[in-house]
Amino acid sequence: MAGGAGALVKARASAVAAEIDKAFDRLLPLPDDPRRRLYEAMRYAAIGGGKRLRPLLVQATCDLFNISRDCALRVGLAVECIHVYSLVHDDLPAMDDDDMRRGKLTTHKAFDEATAILAGDCLHDLAFEILANEETHPDPFVRVELVTALARASGPAGMAGGQMMDLEAENARFDLATVTRLQTLKTGALISFCIDAAAIVARLAPEGRRGLHGYARDIGLAFQIADDLLDVEGDPVLAGKALGKDMAAGKETFVSLLGVDRAREQAALLVAQSKAHLHGFGAEADLLRAIADYIVERDR
């Protein structure tokens, strides 16, 4: 590929990012009472910056099934709430202890730890409130399925479980299978939710979901390998955060286990494989294909 694919993704991603920022701005007006600081911290964490890859994935998958833009936006907003809350908590001193994120101070540095913990907790609630609201979809069955899928993707059998494994990685030497499982949970579960969500809204039968599941799993792993490569070779200014942290902490990653060259090969292989899973779709899946390419070519 593909300046073409990169340009397609970037144009759509920046449209999505603007929509997400606008929606957060509308959802989080500052109250004129002592809770003001909490809302300021939620807004600080949620608005501006970020690739908004997850809302983009939701929209790209919703495009396959002619799902309304409003529904896709609200589902994307809910996933982004979970993603942002997890970043706020993961950046805390007790967790990854990061000072910079998305090119600005982390939330606990810009505010304080207590406010950051609460702001993360509130974004966590907001995700489910958004999904459960009838503005997301008229059918309560669809909404309740979305809530279930997101709670699973974010909890101990998903993202948070992966984060726990990541904490344990400092005290253990994980092999490739365990690192793969860790990343399938830590970043893969939420990425898979983005694609599953569209399948839920479209009321797709299980056999129709198989290819999409495969796509999601493959781009999730490719995304993480690319992240590991950026952690070793990337530019911290472009990344907007500290790099080289996994190696310093003695954690095994795809790059430490495979080496840079084989890791890059593996990412390319996963991207090819992810696109093969979309063979049943025509041009309507071109954005999903372009996102797969973009995921391993991005510089942040």
Add this chain to the structure above:
Amino acid sequence: MAGGAGALVKARASAVAAEIDKAFDRLLPLPDDPRRRLYEAMRYAAIGGGKRLRPLLVQATCDLFNISRDCALRVGLAVECIHVYSLVHDDLPAMDDDDMRRGKLTTHKAFDEATAILAGDCLHDLAFEILANEETHPDPFVRVELVTALARASGPAGMAGGQMMDLEAENARFDLATVTRLQTLKTGALISFCIDAAAIVARLAPEGRRGLHGYARDIGLAFQIADDLLDVEGDPVLAGKALGKDMAAGKETFVSLLGVDRAREQAALLVAQSKAHLHGFGAEADLLRAIADYIVERDR
């Protein structure tokens, strides 16, 4: 009142507590992988100890409408997930910095801060997963209403918003109206959810909910005044946690603003008022009445 009411509440509360422990035990089997520590921390925080007042309130209100015990138990379990997660996060060094809770070490002391943050986050997800599951109620509309109500009660317009006000209370001198608002959010919102949840499941019309709302609001405030009195006069061994902390932190409470005697009077008045709101109900509301009495008479 009422040794009689106290005995009724205690018998029912200990039955509820046993059911809740058993349900958490079944929901949280220990996995044989590096996420084990996370589940251990979730179990440590969730199982054993605690008055289980909120699940008891759910059951007592569900009794009014012949709602199934299974449904009432699962809704109570979800509220308790939120309550426990909030205790785990509130006890963190960056928040209230407590070492003891329910007579044992707080979760971050028994494990570590990172694990405690994640365990709280996972219990937070679990609450919504439980409510959204069809085992809670066959009607998805009811489930989605429960999710919405719990997300609101727990987020920035509810419990977490109250906790933010509580943090700000150290730097400000709140008046009685502001302390009332703080507590209406911090403990009242979740207590109100317990009663609202039964009304949601019973599909009660808004006019039928008015008395129950009044009951919930009054016992919520009475509960907090009793808590403030225990903080001043209680036995830390019975309480299972450190006391006297609000005064040491210079925070205004109902007791600091009203004095012990007037605070006690106000609690008694709220209890009487809460029972008056139940005038439309007969003997089927006796447990709710007994809970109101118990709330101000408890020693922990």
